[in-house]
Amino acid sequence: MSDEVPERPPSGGLVEALDVSRNVTVGVAVGVAVAVTAYLFRVLELFGPFAGTRAYPVLGPEGWFGVLAFVLAASTALFVATLLTVASVYRLARAEDV
Template sequence: MTDDIPERPPGGGLVQALNVPRNAGIGLVVGVVLAAGAYLVRVLELFGPFAGTRQYPGLGAEGWFILLAFVLASATALLVTAVLTVVSAYRLSKEV
């Protein structure tokens, strides 16, 4: 038995080949823009006042809408990143 440890292949090759960092950046921008737009429309009432106001326990309306905007931004970023990565994988499979 030898004491030599076999070398591991580089781990970032697939990530770079599928353009994951670029896709994540695009997803983040799309998510933040969508969430900011939804937040501004709702809180600033850009399309006019909403019918019926409700009382929100705890944080108040703005606090809850900030949390919802964060969830919307992160979910949208994840979805866009996944879709763009699948498209990159499909294109890469066609090249081979």
């Protein structure tokens, strides 16, 4: 019996096989598009004034909605990238079963 420890395969292969970089790029693009659209609809009041509009003492409404738009963009990007990666895992698993 040999005392040699086998080398671990490179972990970059999994990232490449799942095409994570493409999934993240698509997720960021979708997240930014959703956040910009939501921001424009709210700040420019494209559907007319919203009920209950009030003054915001610190940043003004555009500032707070900008922060919320960033959070929406980041969470949407993460969600879309995760869904695309899970779809890649499923596709690879189905290909291995055949």
